[in-house]
Amino acid sequence: MQFRFAAFGLFLLLAIWVAAVELFSPPRYLLPSPLAVVQALWRQSDFLAHHTLVTLGEIFAGLFFGSIFGATVAFLAMALPRTGRLVWPMILVLQTFPVFVLAPLLVLWLGFGMASKVVMTTIVIFFPVASSFADGLRRTQPVLLEAAALTKATPWQVLVRLRVPLALPALLSGLRVAVPLAPLGAVIGEWVGASAGLGFVMVQANARMQTDIVFAAMAILALTSVSLRLIFDHLTRGHPHWAAETDPNTLFSS
Numbered sequence: 512m513q514f515r516f517a518a519f520g521l522f523l524l525l526a527i528w529v530a531a532v533e534l535f536s537p538p539r540y541l542l543p544s545p546l547a548v549v550q551a552l553w554r555q556s557d558f559l560a561h562h563t564l565v566t567l568g569e570i571f572a573g574l575f576f577g578s579i580f581g582a583t584v585a586f587l588a589m590a591l592p593r594t595g596r597l598v599w600p601m602i603l604v605l606q607t608f609p610v611f612v613l614a615p616l617l618v619l620w621l622g623f624g625m626a627s628k629v630v631m632t633t634i635v636i637f638f639p640v641a642s643s644f645a646d647g648l649r650r651t652q653p654v655l656l657e658a659a660a661l662t663k664a665t666p667w668q669v670l671v672r673l674r675v676p677l678a679l680p681a682l683l684s685g686l687r688v689a690v691p692l693a694p695l696g697a698v699i700g701e702w703v704g705a706s707a708g709l710g711f712v713m714v715q716a717n718a719r720m721q722t723d724i725v726f727a728a729m730a731i732l733a734l735t736s737v738s739l740r741l742i743f744d745h746l747t748r749g750h751p752h753w754a755a756e757t758d759p760n761t762l763f764s765s
């Protein structure tokens with residue numbers, strides 16, 4: 512059903528695009544036709560493939576580090592409450608900073624290479640993952656915590672065997688939001704300063720008024736975001752089976 516809606520939305524967007532080109536005949540540097548974009552994709556296929564691989568490397572590295580870092584910080588904030596009360600407000604303040612503010616600093620500190628883009632992507636992924644997982648860990652049902660207390664479980668056992676399994680759906684929800692945003696982090700870093708990547712291609716093509724190449728790069732990025740979301744949804748279809756286990760007597764029996 513979601514695929515049908517997505518396909519219909521894409522068809523409607525293309526129809527509006529074609530109609531605008533046919534009705535208003537804008538200059539090609541302002542709005543190229545879908546056919547011109549397809550031709551640019553074909554004509555510059557090797558060039559675009561090279562820069563797509565660069566951006567994909569940044570995306571997957573940022574996804575890995577952002578997911579691990581976000582989940583770890585949320586876990587430690589719950590495992591070490593005093594430390595969490597000190598660190599979490601600072602994280603929330605940093606979250607309010609627009610990513611465009613951080614991108615120039617990262618390029619200045621880490622250079623024009625891959626490192627600054629990976630860090631930018633990591634930051635974009637980190638906040639939704641950490642926030643969702645932390646909320647899931649905090650919102651364990653009080654009745655389950657009271658039942659766990661009757662088993663004389665230690666706080667560490669309650670965290671690892673009760674809170675974490677029950678918070679996994681929240682972690683997956685955070686990842687579901689974060690995964691399609693990964694290309695955004697990589698491209699923002701490339702816009703600010705890079706020597707390769709789709710963001711670099713867009714900046715260079717825009718300066719030369721090669722709008723068809725800009726649209727081609729945008730199409731690749733859109734396809735990447737949609738593909739990442741579909742792959743993630745397929746791999747995480749349904750809730751983790753261990754999250755359904757809510758009997759403290761069973762959880763702490765070993």
